[in-house]
Amino acid sequence: MIGVVSGMPKRAHGGRTFALAAAFACANVAVPVAAEPVDIVSSPGSADRADLAAWREEGFPTPTPDQTVLALADMMTADDPFLRDDIGFAGLSAILRRDAVDRATLMMLVDTFTERLSAPDERGVVRPFAVLGLAEVARVDRISTFLDDAEFDGLVTTSVGFLEGVEDYRGYDAELGWRHSVAHSADLILQLALNPRTSADQLERMADAIASQVSPAEPYVHGEPRRLARALLYIARHDNAAGLDWPEMLDQMTSKVPRHADARGEALLDQLARQHNLRAFLLEVYAVAVSSQDQRLEPLGNAALEQLAKL
Secondary structure: OEEEEOOEEEEOOOOHHHHHHHHHHHOOOOOOOOOOOOOOOOOHHHOOHHHHHHHHHOOOOOOOHHHHHHHHHHHOOOOOHHHHHHHHHHHHHHHHOOOOOOHHHHHHHHHHHHHHOOOOOOOOOHHHHHHHHHHHHHHHHHHOOOOOHHHHHHHHHHHHHHHHHOOOOOOEEOOOEEOOHHHHHHHHHHHHHOOOOOOHHHHHHHHHHHHHOOOOOOOOOOOHHHHHHHHHHHHHHOHHHOOOOHHHHHHHHHHOOOOOOOOOOHHHHHHHHHHHHHHHHHHHHHHHHHHHOOHHHHHHHHHHHHHHHHO
């Protein structure tokens, strides 16, 4: 019995493969070759989006966490928020929280993310996710110390310097997703404030950095006051923060904001934004301090209430 493929005879017994190959050759068409499968754990940036989504649903399993986490860190510079945030950052966070990455890799992450904090970033996505990556690395040190004292102080200095220097207040964008430099910086400071090894001097430096960004002339609309307040509250909870002068610190913070919006034009908009930002921050601090019933937060809560009464 004879069949036909593209006009060519083929045998019904054992000749099907030969006939198909001959047909492609006669038609001058290349025989399709299956693409090599992408090793998602070593090259997630080259993987199909559906495969990446499935990998995320599984919790980012990997037999090579050190290699995978570095590849995910590379993805955290992508413009695409799915690659940068949903895969890059989410995967890095998940793997680091398993305590499966060695010290050499962690130090590489510290260096990589720190370098990115001063890298060109026109679209505003690289630096915010670099500081967020540092927050995850700081969490690792909080759970299981890997930084020596000088390296830890260097991370504190980096966190303080970056937050104080933020001038890009963009938050969420429908196309690019989250940027959020201020909020992500606050997350890094929060992780450092949770670490028992953080000294009184380091806590005070971090509190001053928070104060520097409480009331910019850019109106906060993406939850920044809450994130800043939460970081400051964790500083106040620290055993080494007992000597911090909260009334003085908050008084200095609010003295820079005009009590009455009496300007005109753009200057009035700036004043209103700064008042709004300050009030939102103080309300958040006071509400949490009171509702927590934590005596360590009482001095900070009282100081916030005193400043609110002046606005």
